[in-house]
Amino acid sequence: MDYVQVLKDLISLDTSIAPDLDPSANYARTVDYLEPLFKEVGFHTQRVLIPPEHAEGKSGRVNLLAHRRSQGLPRLLFYTHIDVVPAQGWDAFTPRVEDGKIYGRGAADMKGGIAALLLGLEMAKDKPWRFDTSAMVTTDEEITQASQIRYLRQFLEPTQGAYFFSLDTSFGYVQIAALGCIHVDIKVKGRSVHSGMSHLGENAVEKAAPVLDALLELKKKVTRRRSKVPVHPATGLKVMEPRLNINMIHGGLKVNIVPDECVITVDRRLIPEENLAEAEKELMDTLSSVKGVQWEISSIHRNATVPPLHDPITDQLADILKQVTGQTGQYGEMGSGDFGPIVALEWGAKLFGLGTIRADCHIHGKDEFVYQRDIEDLALVISRFVTA
Numbered sequence: 001m002d003y004v005q006v007l008k009d010l011i012s013l014d015t016s017i018a019p020d021l022d023p024s025a026n027y028a029r030t031v032d033y034l035e036p037l038f039k040e041v042g043f044h045t046q047r048v049l050i051p052p053e054h055a056e057g058k059s060g061r062v063n064l065l066a067h068r069r070s071q072g073l074p075r076l077l078f079y080t081h082i083d084v085v086p087a088q089g090w091d092a093f094t095p096r097v098e099d100g101k102i103y104g105r106g107a108a109d110m111k112g113g114i115a116a117l118l119l120g121l122e123m124a125k126d127k128p129w130r131f132d133t134s135a136m137v138t139t140d141e142e143i144t145q146a147s148q149i150r151y152l153r154q155f156l157e158p159t160q161g162a163y164f165f166s167l168d169t170s171f172g173y174v175q176i177a178a179l180g181c182i183h184v185d186i187k188v189k190g191r192s193v194h195s196g197m198s199h200l201g202e203n204a205v206e207k208a209a210p211v212l213d214a215l216l217e218l219k220k221k222v223t224r225r226r227s228k229v230p231v232h233p234a235t236g237l238k239v240m241e242p243r244l245n246i247n248m249i250h251g252g253l254k255v256n257i258v259p260d261e262c263v264i265t266v267d268r269r270l271i272p273e274e275n276l277a278e279a280e281k282e283l284m285d286t287l288s289s290v291k292g293v294q295w296e297i298s299s300i301h302r303n304a305t306v307p308p309l310h311d312p313i314t315d316q317l318a319d320i321l322k323q324v325t326g327q328t329g330q331y332g333e334m335g336s337g338d339f340g341p342i343v344a345l346e347w348g349a350k351l352f353g354l355g356t357i358r359a360d361c362h363i364h365g366k367d368e369f370v371y372q373r374d375i376e377d378l379a380l381v382i383s384r385f386v387t388a
Contacts, residue, residue: 001037001122003375004102007115008095009033010082011104017083017142024060027139030082031064034114034137038066041121043135046155054151055140061148064137065155068129075162076131076386077349079339080114081141090366101369109363112356112370113167119375120382128388131163138339141168144301146338150346159347163313165385166340166353169333170232171374172325174318175353177229177332178340179240180270180305182280185263186211186287188251189294192260201258205251207293208262212246215266218286219244227271229308229332234359240332243269263298269336272305306340306351308332314352320384321354324377354378 013030015023035045043066050061084106087093092105102112117135134156138145153159169175188211190204227240244266251262270279280302287295314330322328333353343349356375362368 001119003115003119003379004097004372006037006118007102007107007112007370007375008097008104010111010114011095011102011106012093014093015083015106016086017140018086019143021086022058022060023083024058027060027082028062031062031137034064037118038064038121038135041118042125043068043121048152048155050139050148050151054147056144056147058140061139063139063148063152065152066135066137068133070129070132073130073132075158076133077156077159077162077164078117078133078135079138079164079166079168080110080117080136081138081145081168082111082114083139083142084109084111085142085364087366092368097372100372102372103367103369105368107368108357108361108370109368110168110355110357112375113378116356116375116378117167117382119379120386123379123383124387129386130388131386133386141337141339144338146342149339149342153347159343159349162347162349164343164349164351166351167355168337168339169335169353169355170357171355171378172234172327172358173232173329173331173354174314174321175333176310176314176330177240177272177308178306179242179332179334179336180274180276180341181301181303181336182266182268182270182276182283183301184266184268184283185298185300186266187296187298188262188264189296190258190260190262193258195256195258198258202260204259204262208249208251208264210290211264211287211293211295214286214290215244215246215264218282222268225271225274227273227332229272231334232329232331235334237334240271240334242271242274243267269334270305272307272332274305276302276304303336303338304341304345305336306344309344309350309352311350311352313350317352317354317381317385320381324380324384354381
């Protein structure tokens with residue numbers, strides 16, 4: 001399999017997802033492209049069109065499932081997604097290959113992982129396998145896919161106690177845990193008037209200032225906490241750490257209008273030792289402590305943490321990784337998503353991961369790339385992992 005061409009073809013299909021972008025046509029084209037490749041490596045394929053009521057009202061969410069079923073063997077499911085974040089300021093969907101790197105939006109996050117999976121499955125095609133295996137090619141991971149994942153469960157059973165191998169993660173070590181998150185929009189209220197008559201209004205942007213101060217005080221408290229779960233040294237950290245970041249502020253219509261609202265967006269990340277409900281209460285108590293300001297929560301999104309997995313399967317994967325690359329380890333990931341909490345906490349499955357992302361790959365940024373060697377090594381790891 002020419003995995004370089006496969007990845008270039010995948011990158012060329014713009015599957016950017018955002019509130020104002022609908023990638024449904026290229027979702028279908030991507031599945032059309034991938035389906036015969038999974039068949040070539042010995043899998044039966046199944047296209048699943050997610051009903052709009054399980055896709056935030058959106059249509060055209062076609063997912064691809066591929067199966068190499070062997071009843072009686074341990075259940076293993078590979079997880080991938082085909083959507084990517086939007087790109088600006090570079091020719092992101094015209095892939096290029098330079099100095100052992102493949103550039104393009106989604107090269108590392110995570111179409112490179114899909115190319116590695118296909119290459120690894122091809123390497124293992126004619127050998128005895130030790131798993132009852134399926135692969136998931138999903139959509140909308142970069143926004144929200146929780147309901148889609150839950151809908152797919154009926155096509156993937158048995159999932160209780162199954163092993164889920166996520167390729168949407170870092171290279172060089174086995175992921176065994178992940179952060180949780182609370183994303184919240186806080187709408188500070190005011191009253192709009194002409195700026196020359198500002199004494200008759202209430203400036204929502206200015207009223208947001210004490211709210212920001214309170215959140216920054218909470219940030220100091222949150223970021224002093226530490227997990228017991230180690231993270232890879234490449235992060236510059238020793239263990240998983242919680243986060244509270246004020247990442248967006250929107251307010252005002254025009255320079256001569258007193259704004260009647262200001263929206264503050266907070267990204268709160270939780271370590272495995274933190275409780276989602278308690279973290280949310282802590283955030284709300286902080287907001288309630290600000291006197292003389294009217295506010296409301298206009299939207300909120302929650303993901304629980306993925307607790308660390310301690311299982312012989314991760315030891316096996318780590319050993320194979322060391323055989324192939326000379327490096328290994330089992331660490332928590334400083335990221336979060338819908339998929340992990342659902343399979344680990346709701347389905348009772350065992351989640352771990354190994355992908356093609358490195359800290360220097362510029363994922364979600366300009367000139368995203370993946371190392372060709374990482375794709376080749378991951379493919380070899382996968383082939384050794386699935387075979388007897």
